[in-house]
Amino acid sequence: MHRSRLRSTLESGARLEKTGGGIPHPGGKLSDIICRHELDGRRNYINPKIIRMAGSMALVIMNSTPLEYPGGEEGRLYQDKIDEVIATGQRVEFELTWNSYESPACTLINLVPERDSHGRIVSVLAIGRDITLLKRFRQDLERSRTQLRELVAHRERTREAERKHIAREVHDELGQQLTALNMEIQSMRIRYEKCTPQLQAQLDRIHTQLHHTIAYARNLVSRLRPSALDMGFIAALEWLVEDFKQRNPGCECRLILDGSDLCLTEEVAIAVFRIVQESLTNIIKHAHATQVHLMLHELETHVLLGIRDNGSGFDTKGHYKESFGLVGIKERAIMIGGELQLFSAPGRGTYIELHIPGTHIETKEDE
Ligand SMILES: Nc1ncnc2c1ncn2[C@@H]1O[C@H](COP(=O)(O)OP(=O)(O)OP(=O)(O)O)[C@@H](O)[C@H]1O
Numbered sequence: 458m459h460r461s462r463l464r465s466t467l468e469s470g471a472r473l474e475k476t477g478g479g480i481p482h483p484g485g486k487l488s489d490i491i492c493r494h495e496l497d498g499r500r501n502y503i504n505p506k507i508i509r510m511a512g513s514m515a516l517v518i519m520n521s522t523p524l525e526y527p528g529g530e531e532g533r534l535y536q537d538k539i540d541e542v543i544a545t546g547q548r549v550e551f552e553l554t555w556n557s558y559e560s561p562a563c564t565l566i567n568l569v570p571e572r573d574s575h576g577r578i579v580s581v582l583a584i585g586r587d588i589t590l591l592k593r594f595r596q597d598l599e600r601s602r603t604q605l606r607e608l609v610a611h612r613e614r615t616r617e618a619e620r621k622h623i624a625r626e627v628h629d630e631l632g633q634q635l636t637a638l639n640m641e642i643q644s645m646r647i648r649y650e651k652c653t654p655q656l657q658a659q660l661d662r663i664h665t666q667l668h669h670t671i672a673y674a675r676n677l678v679s680r681l682r683p684s685a686l687d688m689g690f691i692a693a694l695e696w697l698v699e700d701f702k703q704r705n706p707g708c709e710c711r712l713i714l715d716g717s718d719l720c721l722t723e724e725v726a727i728a729v730f731r732i733v734q735e736s737l738t739n740i741i742k743h744a745h746a747t748q749v750h751l752m753l754h755e756l757e758t759h760v761l762l763g764i765r766d767n768g769s770g771f772d773t774k775g776h777y778k779e780s781f782g783l784v785g786i787k788e789r790a791i792m793i794g795g796e797l798q799l800f801s802a803p804g805r806g807t808y809i810e811l812h813i814p815g816t817h818i819e820t821k822e823d824e
């Protein structure tokens with residue numbers, strides 16, 4: 458193609474951009490690349506931006522089809538999209554990734570059919586915007602999100618291991634010593650009961666305090682690492698419900714189960730346990746509910762866990778400063794590859810639904 462023709466194309470292109478040229482212009486800016494394709498895909502117009510970018514290659518680009526330039530897989534995709542616009546008469550948007558000089562570049566291309574006065578499609582206008590940077594930012598953001606998730610998952614695993622360790626220490630060391638003290642006091646009571654009755658009242662008080670301390674230590678151990686989990690996931694849920702009832706006697710709490718022999722892998726069981734634990738704590742702290750239902754249904758592909766309360770509810774779009782319970786619940790759900798949904802509104806109670814994927818369910822034979 459002659460340079461003079463290219464120049465005239467350039468000039469007509471510049472006019473076109475200034476006036477709009479009667480061609481549909483889907484939000485294109487001067488920084489966009491614009492070209493026009495004939496029905497066989499051949500370009501009959503490229504705008505100044507393409508000419509500037511392409512330099513001597515502009516001659517090659519002009520008058521070529523996408524199959525010829527850029528060619529390859531990208532060219533095939535581009536040509537197919539042009540054919541699609543011609544076949545359907547509809548505008549098409551797609552991303553074209555191609556290897557530019559140093560690194561892959563990505564262009565968002567809008568293809569718009571152009572019609573004559575009879576409504577027949579006569580050409581296809583392509584408007585492309587360079588979204589390479591945007592893509593790179595998105596990928597970076599996605600990568601750092603994934604890293605953050607991995608970090609949170611790692612931190613959770615470490616915390617659980619630490620909790621388990623502390624629970625064992627409290628149980629084995631503190632528990633043993635408290636039990637030994639208890640036995641000492643019992644024997645003192647027997648030995649001095651008769652000869653020093655004034656000691657009796659004091660020993661009784663020490664005995665009662667010791668009982669409270671033992672109960673407190675047991676409770677602490679259960680909270681840190683619920684021994685109920687060792688007896689199975691359902692037993693752990695039952696323990697949570699009992700604990701809830703004791704802490705919140707004014708509220709009815711029901712556990713509705715189907716699939717009683719359900720057993721999850723340890724990591725998933727702990728994560729779900731913590732989700733339920735935080736949800737129930739939130740109900741005690743914030744909901745002022747009178748009824749709570751904890752439901753577990755085993756379905757073919759997954760397990761469904763639901764926690765419903767009839768309490769105050771809250772605005773789920775609100776930003777709760779210094780509040781990390783719900784964030785933790787969501788992170789744990791992602792950690793196990795589950796899906797979590799939260800429904801709540803002021804005055805309408807709260808419902809949390811968790812889908813636990815089936816791959817985490819151990820069958821009895823696996824054990
Ligand atoms: N079941 C519920 N009923 C009513 N409000 C709730 C319920 N669950 C959560 N909320 C509201 O959502 C907010 C955020 O809950 P979240 O668990 O994240 O934080 P928190 O309980 O305030 O603090 P923490 O970080 O100790 O958990 C709460 O402050 C409360 O206002």
Ligand SMILES: [Mg+2]
Nearest residue numbers: 735739782783
């Ligand atoms: Mg909370």
